[in-house]
Amino acid sequence: MNANQRDEQLFFSEMADVIPLNKGRNRADAGSTGARTPSDAQLARRASAQDGEQESNFLSDEFVDLLPANDPIEFRRDGIQTGVIEKLRHGGYQVDSQLNLIKRPVIECRRELFNFIRQAHHHELRCVMIIHGRGKSDESHANVVRSYVGKWLEQFDEVQAYVTAQPRHGGIGATYVMLRKAPRARQRNRELHQRRRAP
Template identity: 40%
Template sequence: MKSSSDDNDDLLFFQEMADVQKIADLNQVVYLKNRPKVPRTIAAEHAAPENILTTGLLEIIECAQPLEYKQPGVQQGVLDKLRQGKYPLQASLNLIHKPVESCRQEVFAFFLQAQAHNLRTLLIIHGRGRHDESHANIVRSYLAKWLKQLDEVQAFSVAIAKDGGAGACYVALKKSAEAKQENWERHAKHSR
């Protein structure tokens, strides 16, 4: 049975709802206005660069062979210091248990971010496989291939034990044009 307070509540509710109208069916199509077209030259400047890293033919690196590379013209001392972990790490990327295509995308994005922030020394953790055909060693072999495809990579080397050992590698990047200019200005002031 309804009490008089329930009747009053119902009456108040219906009074409040008197001017409410039913919402139209939600099965309608909504057309949004087209965005204004941006001139192609401006759009090209802001577009992300195309990923140049390839996944084609792969030469698998044996698990026992340490990762190591330096571009022609890079001093052996740079590679030696890199191998010994003497450069301070500025960023790291973990690729463990990720699919190869995901690794390819992440390495390229990581490289672009490092360039944008003028970073010089990176750590990439790829994992360590027990045999040459293991997933970790496939990713490691691709990583060696990809790093050689990036012109800004001066050198890379297996990491020391505290940073991941054979399951990780250090990457040394070239100085950006801004960093070179800043370095030149700093040393030019001292030589006067």
């Protein structure tokens, strides 16, 4: 008996009592009988988190059409001047903050992006960057996340425009986002203009 035959015999003897998975059960199943039952405290925390998520996070969790992996993306709302989008496209605005979504699950990206955009707007940031990575194919995880990010950003009233980042900031792997001014900032601008006009 040679070494390969001994290894094979040892492998089969070790695997003798292993039961193969049934077809269709090759993924985690929360309803399986072998799973431990969560405690009441865990269930309460989950319910609380889900309630908060449902009340606040309006981002769609439906499937999206995948973007071509190597095509830049761009969006602007009606009324946004072309000069603004051009300056954004050329990286002309200072990036005030960034969110890194590389290799994160899509459901986590949805939650993180929602919180990030809301907080950025609350803190009166104007230009932020989302780093989602660059995939080699349309079906790659990075491109799936990028496709969702493009769809989600359009669902925020706070987002005025977004474009693919410049190569120095990651190119196809990142997106610049222009946020509208927060109400406090708009009020300050109005007051400043009124003071300038006063005799």
